Amino acid sequence: MPDSFVRTTRDGAVLVVLIDRPQARNALNPGILTAIAASLAAADENPEICATVLTGGPGNFSAGADIDVLSGHSPATYLASPTRRAFESIARAEKPIVAAVAGYCLGGGCELALACDLVVAGDNAVFGQPEINLGFIPGAGGTQLWRPRAGAGAQADAALLGELIDVWEARRIGLVDEVVPAEAVIDAALAKARTIAAKAPLASRAAKAALKSAGRMSMQSALEYEVTLMAGLLATEDAQEGTNAFLQKRPPQFKGR
Template sequence: MPRYLVVQAPEDGVRLITLQRPEALNALNTELLAELAAELDSADRDPAIAVVVITGNRKAFAAGADIREMAERDLVGILNDPRVAHWQRIAAFSKPLIAAVNGFALGGGCELVMCADIVIAGEDARFGQPEINLGIIPGAGGTQRLLRAVGKPLAMQMVLTGESISARHAQQAGLVSEVSQPELTVERAMQIGAAIARKAPLAVRLAKEALLKAADTDLATGLRLERHAFTLLAGTADRAEGIRAFQEKRPAHFQGQ
């Protein structure tokens, strides 16, 4: 049983994971990250789970790393930081991952948001990388993913000043896909997750892979990968079912085959 997470049984193919360290604004300590990585590993293996939604509470999605824990580490501890492996496992999650964000998403919290494929933010959400204020820089992908998400000028401003941005600004910049009323953020994320869960599982997985490749490869290579995935899906039972369902004007019943 996780100590710092509340994990709900899948509903319509969607698992909801809630970060649960309210006394520390959901700061991401090593144990929480280990629990989250383990839960995502488990969800990746579970055929009943098609999508995972991660959220926090109304005050904070996650306000950053655990500063007290960081202060206790010397150089050797930093070089052998177990959190690196946890972050790698979280980023490697192969099914769609949705972040439902209210309140603060700062430092590691913002980096966790950027591991998600879709981000739904409440009007009150704030996103930032304030590590510069501690004499350090983001260490869980913040400099790399942020620049790819919002572009060089805004990423430079956020990382070098440590200032946060609003949900609306984050949406305009491309970090957030949709802004919601705070009380409806999780509900909206679950709705999107359920819609994805009704699609063909193989197509969803290959579509995610192709889209992620677009961020770190040239167009010609990306088009080859897309065509390869398209060809693989052409021979699946789900493709045949999708076409039949369209012709018969009924919902498709995909089996992941």
């Protein structure tokens, strides 16, 4: 599948990944998802990149999966599809990702946004999991990803009713972290990503790993994992630099080691 609908640029230590298929409201196909996954994997391997902004621009984040592609799947081909593997790869990304969401953020697009660590939304954003209206269910986290942010009730509403909610309701229930004018959504997401990128890189990755453990482990196991991550960071040069800079009342110069 072509990946010409995904464009990447750099803003200092921040990678910007843009879905650029406006004529289809940024509908997702295997090529797009594979390209996004590859960009995030490359960011994880690049020490010069400390955070990523994922966006569809100020028009639409993504109206969901390309239905023409989805309708061509059998049960067997869906389970082995590059779409499924790409979503799994995106979920495994180690560096922090800020979603900059405007317009439609539906179905697979909503799952993609909620797989990110922070969600900044434009005032024109609309969220939902309408898959039930087509006779199936979300297949990339849409029955799970609402719950940590918005609770079990909102998760059930999204999956069972298939109704759309506007950005203000999404903010009220905790689905998004910040609402800004649609034309400012990328700048607002970049501001958050730049702030993250200025922190100690190893600590940022550890913080993301600890946060994601909450839904995969018991509370006790997650707390023990947090302690293990903290102990490992104490042996880093960045931790020493951070404490020295604090005591010397100067900005820290983190090196990622």
